[in-house]
Amino acid sequence: MSTPRSADYDAIADRILAQADRLASCSEGPRDITRTFLTPAMADAHGLLSQWMRDAGMTVRCDVIGNLVGTLPADASCAAGQTPRRLLLGSHIDTVRQAGRYDGVLGVLVAIAAAAQIARTARRVSVDVIAFCEEEGVRYRAPFLGSRAIAGSFDLALLSRADDGGVTMAEAIRSFGGDPDRIDDCSYRGETLIGYVEVHIEQGPILELASEPVGLVTSIAGQRRASIRFAGAAGHAGTVPMAVRRDALVAAAEFVLATEELARETTGMVATVGTIEVAPGASNVIPGEARCSLDLRHQHDEIRDRGFAGLRETAERIAGERSLGVTWTDTDRADAVPMDAELTAMIDAAAGGGLPRLASGAGHDAMVMASLCPTSMLFVRCAGGISHNPAEAVLAGDVARALEVVVSMLHRVEEEASIG
Numbered sequence: 001m002s003t004p005r006s007a008d009y010d011a012i013a014d015r016i017l018a019q020a021d022r023l024a025s026c027s028e029g030p031r032d033i034t035r036t037f038l039t040p041a042m043a044d045a046h047g048l049l050s051q052w053m054r055d056a057g058m059t060v061r062c063d064v065i066g067n068l069v070g071t072l073p074a075d076a077s078c079a080a081g082q083t084p085r086r087l088l089l090g091s092h093i094d095t096v097r098q099a100g101r102y103d104g105v106l107g108v109l110v111a112i113a114a115a116a117q118i119a120r121t122a123r124r125v126s127v128d129v130i131a132f133c134e135e136e137g138v139r140y141r142a143p144f145l146g147s148r149a150i151a152g153s154f155d156l157a158l159l160s161r162a163d164d165g166g167v168t169m170a171e172a173i174r175s176f177g178g179d180p181d182r183i184d185d186c187s188y189r190g191e192t193l194i195g196y197v198e199v200h201i202e203q204g205p206i207l208e209l210a211s212e213p214v215g216l217v218t219s220i221a222g223q224r225r226a227s228i229r230f231a232g233a234a235g236h237a238g239t240v241p242m243a244v245r246r247d248a249l250v251a252a253a254e255f256v257l258a259t260e261e262l263a264r265e266t267t268g269m270v271a272t273v274g275t276i277e278v279a280p281g282a283s284n285v286i287p288g289e290a291r292c293s294l295d296l297r298h299q300h301d302e303i304r305d306r307g308f309a310g311l312r313e314t315a316e317r318i319a320g321e322r323s324l325g326v327t328w329t330d331t332d333r334a335d336a337v338p339m340d341a342e343l344t345a346m347i348d349a350a351a352g353g354g355l356p357r358l359a360s361g362a363g364h365d366a367m368v369m370a371s372l373c374p375t376s377m378l379f380v381r382c383a384g385g386i387s388h389n390p391a392e393a394v395l396a397g398d399v400a401r402a403l404e405v406v407v408s409m410l411h412r413v414e415e416e417a418s419i420g
């Protein structure tokens with residue numbers, strides 16, 4: 001049974017957008033939105049969110065790393081005799097520098113609003129809304145700290161890492177009121193979890209191009225990165241004839257075009273050469289060396305790996321044809337993380353069916369949570385696909401639709417719990 005769309009959702013969506021505006025003022029600077037891990041700005045955000053969670057009927061706690069968790073407990077009478085089960089909702093509340101106001105925050109606010117919709121009904125399932133303290137990796141150059149603590153995969157070696165001001169992570173956690181010696185306490189491992197569902201702005205243009213307000217994520221794309229160095233011969237721009245040149249930059253240029261061509265011809269692939277360094281780097285000198293980066297992503301690891309290997313062959317062919325040397329160095333690799341098909345199908349069915357599906361090119365806490373429990377993501381259309389930018393924007397109607405989908409899912413989870 002899907003919940004009929006009511007005008008209430010539009011009013012609540014307006015309130016969510018107003019809340020996002022208020023959270024935007026929780027910033028390290030007065031003129032932009034910058035809210036990094038365990039800063040006073042984050043404490044300010046916790047103040048507002050705690051109040052909103054309580055208003056929604058939840059009990060609120062901050063775990064020892066700094067995740068804010070609102071809980072809507074199952075009713076003791078409903079859950080009697082059954083293993084208590086828990087559904088997790090959430091997203092992150094830290095930001096990049098000079099951020100927009102919806103990346104992360106929107107998912108937390110929609111989750112709180114959705115929980116409020118079921119707060120007064122009988123419940124067999126507990127619902128936790130988690131405002132993850134760290135996803136972007138800004139302060140300690142390590143992402144997903146909050147979700148890794150929750151998923152039980154936090155790397156304790158990070159605790160001794162210092163920020164730009166020389167404050168170690170352990171010190172930062174202590175001064176925020178947490179306890180770096182008990183990070184394990186944050187973990188939900190061993191709990192009976194139904195799953196984790198994250199609402200997030202799309203950060204890309206796919207939903208906008210399809211005129212769809214929301215969509216379900218199939219998979220979070222993996223990526224491979226490489227550094228490629230073409231080595232030729234520097235020479236005088238005025239005296240070396242074209243026929244005998246060994247110009248490394250021209251080879252790199254050919255490689256950039258081949259990379260673009262491959263990605264354009266391969267559905268779902270994106271590939272970027274984001275940097276080129278040329279040496280010696282003078283207007284009257286033939287480039288003797290060109291070093292470029294490659295970032296290649298696809299939601300299917302085999303397709304990505306095939307493309308990556310193909311580009312390596314292409315780089316070698318280009319170098320061979322131009323009598324250059326080439327050195328290829330793999331620098332990074334992360335496999336794709338598929339979302340849980342059953343949970344995703346359940347959300348779709350609860351919402352009335354037919355929600356569009358799309359892959360995520362960006363990383364999310366959901367990648368980490370997928371190692372803990374069935375995980376699914378709902379993307380909300382954002383204007384122009386713009387994110388990590390003050391110009392981030394969403395439509396109230398789209399937020400209302402996301403809320404409606406999540407509330408429908410919560411009702412469906414309850415129905416299934418009452419059967420099984």
Ligand SMILES: [Zn+2]
Nearest residue numbers: 092103104135
């Ligand atoms: Zn985000």
